Amino acid sequence: EAQVTQNPRYLITVTGKKLTVTCSQNMNHEYMSWYRQDPGLGLRQIYYSMNVEVTDKGDVPEGYKVSRKEKRNFPLILESPSPNQTSLYFCASSYRGGGYTFGSGTRLTVV
Amino acid sequence: EDQVTQSPEALRLQEGESSSLNCSYTVSGLRGLFWYRQDPGKGPEFLFTLYSAGEEKEKERLKATLTKKESFLHITAPKPEDSATYLCAVQPVSSNTGKLIFGQGTTLQVKP
Numbered sequence: 001e002a003q004v005t006q007n008p009r010y011l012i013t014v015t016g017k018k019l020t021v022t023c024s025q026n027m028n029h030e031y032m033s034w035y036r037q038d039p040g041l042g043l044r045q046i047y048y049s050m051n052v053e054v055t056d057k058g059d060v061p062e063g064y065k066v067s068r069k070e071k072r073n074f075p076l077i078l079e080s081p082s083p084n085q086t087s088l089y090f091c092a093s094s095y096r097g098g099g100y101t102f103g104s105g106t107r108l109t110v111v
Numbered sequence: 112e113d114q115v116t117q118s119p120e121a122l123r124l125q126e127g128e129s130s131s132l133n134c135s136y137t138v139s140g141l142r143g144l145f146w147y148r149q150d151p152g153k154g155p156e157f158l159f160t161l162y163s164a165g166e167e168k169e170k171e172r173l174k175a176t177l178t179k180k181e182s183f184l185h186i187t188a189p190k191p192e193d194s195a196t197y198l199c200a201v202q203p204v205s206s207n208t209g210k211l212i213f214g215q216g217t218t219l220q221v222k223p
Binding site: 004041096098099101105 | 142143145152153154155156157158159160198200202207208209210211212213214215216
């Protein structure tokens with residue numbers, strides 16, 4: 001089944017403890033992207049990647065890092081999480097920037 | 112500044128009562144406009160891509176149209192299972208093709 005897989009689905013962590021949210025797609029898509037979704041603010045793009053080793057900032061990149069060493073994987077790294085990064089995170093992939101396929105989401109709480 | 116505004120924020124319809132959702136956008140140039148459906152607790156599901164003014168796309172009870180300043184998602188004779196949040200997103204010409212700007216969404220409730 002064609003899909004984008006994120007892990008974990010739920011995560012509670014403490015301020016300052018580094019964490020990684022994994023994202024993998026099995027559709028051989030070139031484009032991958034990370035979003036956060038917050039009430040009243042909608043979906044906002046954090047980072048995106050147009051191919052292996054090619055990444056660019058979205059609208060809210062501060063406090064996040066990404067890497068694209070393989071085509072199928074696009075992990076999101078929070079080096080020092082803070083409470084304002086508590087949010088619902090989505091990874092997505094697409095063929096050449098067309099309609100994106102989204103993962104099921106990761107609900108992150110930073111206390 | 113590139114911007115996407117959706118209206119209304121929320122819409123309640125009776126089953127069978129047709130209506131339209133609006134997506135207004137302000138971009139220096141439009142590479143593409145996308146419609147998504149999002150159910151509670153799930154990731155958005157891709158519906159349509161529109162590229163140029165005058166273009167229309169249809170899927171079951173949904174029809175998306177595009178002008179130079181806005182897009183409409185027309186829902187004909189909706190059913191309760193059409194209840195969801197509908198999201199509009201634009202891809203500006205001025206940015207890399209990976210960039211996507213979303214509106215806040217319209218939450219549709221269809222009552223039987």
